[in-house]
Amino acid sequence: MEYELIAELTREWVDEAGEMLRESLKNTSLKIEEKTNPSDLVTEMDRAIEAFFVEKIQKHFPDHKIFGEEGTYDEINDLSGFIWIIDPIDGTLNYVKQKSNFCSMIALFKDGEGVLSFINDVIHEDVYFGIKGKGVFCNDRRLETVPPHSLNEGLIAISTKMVTNESEKTKEVVQEALGVRLIGSAGLEMIQVLTNRVSAYITNDLSAWDIAQGYMLATELGLTFTRRDGTPINLMEKNPILVANSQAHKEIVSKFVKE
């Protein structure tokens, strides 16, 4: 099947999942559990949306592998073949506490390379998506390439852990930018870079389901997406992330590797 056709199908799933998520916020008795700590939550909706995507994928693409945040793991020892990577709710803490500022993400990779990706900013009903070689869109609007510019000409997005466990290097980077922004959803932070609302997003260790979708879109749009030290990301392990336009990326990497 052509990637455009797979993307059309995926878009239907993404829209349906978004609708389910918006509906779920009217439910006042959402089941919430802690995972590793009080800020690491999983709700019944994380599980329901993942199950929804998994069912669709298994029906249409029974030979594809699946990698999902909430426990759907095929035995994946390498990145060969087709792999779907799902984060049913990215920013679950915001979903619970803010009823906004979360997204639902799904991407398809082939032999380690992203071929299509969707990030749905559910509350604002903005679906960001890309198909390899065809560009990146928000709903019907094609995103423009981000012009390279310096760190000191723009804002920078970081994560809570970068604030609470701040290193001298982080401080140096942050002080050079015009200001800090922090939404609390890796997917939405990456969208901020794609839409040039921030110049860079830097964060601590993230897993494949947190980054694969943004990685595909950023790469398609010509942004630079690497580990924080400038080396390539590895979807098989956790990665400290840096995504930025080429100029800001170069400047930030030089700070993180200079000693």
Place this chain on the structure above:
Amino acid sequence: MEYELIAELTREWVDEAGEMLRESLKNTSLKIEEKTNPSDLVTEMDRAIEAFFVEKIQKHFPDHKIFGEEGTYDEINDLSGFIWIIDPIDGTLNYVKQKSNFCSMIALFKDGEGVLSFINDVIHEDVYFGIKGKGVFCNDRRLETVPPHSLNEGLIAISTKMVTNESEKTKEVVQEALGVRLIGSAGLEMIQVLTNRVSAYITNDLSAWDIAQGYMLATELGLTFTRRDGTPINLMEKNPILVANSQAHKEIVSKFVKE
């Protein structure tokens, strides 16, 4: 004139200013100047919106005093009588760089006490307003009181300066919360507290035009709004701010004053 009638009139100005701001974002050649540094900007729209409000106030209430961020200062040596406090664009850096995440704010104080206040989240077309004794609303919806809860049960909003010049006390407060959020507009951060999307907002020195509108709304909604050490704010000078529900407020103050 009754406060409800003044509020109806003010609402018309606020809506018109919001429309002007949304229109202005279609303008690709906005005039931008630096004020004190590259992250402290003023645009022709900051000045135009302030002038718009000032003209309306002077026409309808020629004996009221006016205090505006962009240079409209009546000789104000005390807070007696009626004073309008205006921030035409709060979050000008976001207005310029993000074309979102800024607000337009205006409040009326009488003898140092807020009697009405408007914060317009311009891009999302959400107008938050309150009239003394009548409650706080977002568009047509009345905001519910925020139930008191602990710092460790919610998110916390801070400013860029709190990240870059972080003290040990700040770090301690931030680490206790579930996570940090940072929009970059004092008005919108205060709205996050009013709508219980974050439990507290802490920031460095802010002027009357940055805080008066949120101060009025927070007070009307029963939230606690003080200087960071728990003492009352003074609109005649810069204030480090802490706004939170009563429980989180008490916990945070105890950290900031304990040594």
